[in-house]
Amino acid sequence: MTPMIKQSSIEHFLDELASRNATPGGGSAAALMGAMGAALLSMVCNLTIGKAKYRDVEDELSAVLARTEQLRRELTQMIEEDVESFGAVMRAYAMPRQTQAESMLRTQAIQNALREAIQVPLRCCHVCREIIDLSAVVAQKGNSNLVSDAGVAALAAHAALRSGALNVMINLKAVSDRQFVASQVAELGELLSQASAATEACDQSVRKAMR
Amino acid sequence: MTPMIKQSSIEHFLDELASRNATPGGGSAAALMGAMGAALLSMVCNLTIGKAKYRDVEDELSAVLARTEQLRRELTQMIEEDVESFGAVMRAYAMPRQTQAESMLRTQAIQNALREAIQVPLRCCHVCREIIDLSAVVAQKGNSNLVSDAGVAALAAHAALRSGALNVMINLKAVSDRQFVASQVAELGELLSQASAATEACDQSVRKAMR
DSSP states (O other), X not given: OOOOGGGSXXXXXHHHHHSSSSOSOHHHHHHHHHHHHHHHHHHHHHTTTTOGGGGGGHHHHHHHHHHHHHHHHXXXXXXXXXXXXXXXXXXXXXXXXXXXXXXXXXXXXXXXXXHHHHHHHXXXXXXXXXXXXXXXXXXXXXXXXXXXXXXXXXXXXXXXXXXXXXXXXXXXXXXXXXXXXXXHHHHHHHHHHHHHXXXXXXXXXXXXXXX | OOOOGGGSBHHHHHHHHHSSSSOSOHHHHHHHHHHHHHHHHHHHHHTTTTOGGGGGGHHHHHHHHHHHHHXXXXXXXXXXXXXXXXXXXXXXXXXXXXXXXXXXXXXXXXXXXXXXXXXXXXXXXXXXXXXXXHHHHHHHHSOXXXXXXXXXXXXXXXXXXXXXXXXXXXXXXXXXOHHHHHHHHHHHHHHHHHHHHHHHXXXXXXXXXXX
């Protein structure tokens, strides 16, 4: 069994990312950016809950914390899942294609693997969309000494979302079902435009709080 | 001696980021985002150099690779440096202030530590500005199968730059030298607006290449 990426050191992960192996790549980097965003929101919640000044928002931020920890676990898992789904695509491309029957089986396997491989970055996008919204709540209601950390969380989640979208799109390039491609592109477009607006609104409120 | 963060596992780093300790925080997360951007550019260069199809750009991308590896090392170092400089600010705030002399010494120490603490995220911003420019080169000239990774590199570096800027600004909030603050804010504003334009241009070219 391959050791889990999450158990490797940061230095080793960066070396692997930089190496001439195609995995881990941008999909895993996106998931880790998102996980850092979730973790930073958890930190701000942890440093707000229990303080007298913030008693009014304690219940709300406790609920946010439970959610950010859940999303962090999901994104940490996606660091590995992206590598696995890329491996499945590569295995499909490596299938024999000497006869017409083999060629058809291979084409079908590639198409299935590509559709599967799209699922991980697409889930990364949806999870990061939620992290951006939670960043705005934490920036507004959390410990004001840490408002920049809530701001970093939104920026990290937004970069992760946009990165996930690039990973969906590069896989869609080889998908032959045009209707499926069109529906995915439309879904992504909606997600990207909502996320941009939400991130800039959060960033504005963070900067205002630091003036 | 405290163990180096870069030697801790990704899972442990995320746990520490999420914990009720103020460090590591957004500054370290920003440096790691930037380091991932540099690492992804190194990967694309590594998977371009030596391929017959890309012989014309081999020398140029070899030079880019040397540079992205250097910037990756600097950013990896900043993951630690951000924690250290925050520690120095905290130690200054913890100085005694029972007499007027103590109070004056403490104020001076806080101001010095804040100015020092700004240097790490400010360097992160400048280094990430360079990574964004290198992303555009790699997206244009590197292995086209990996163009999405060059795109992720630009997005990661841009998020790191914006995050670094938030960390500079939250420290500037407590700096009393208004002239120094104004000059830093102006420098950041210039950097942020150049970086936004360069990132969006790179993103457009990446998306175009994937159509």
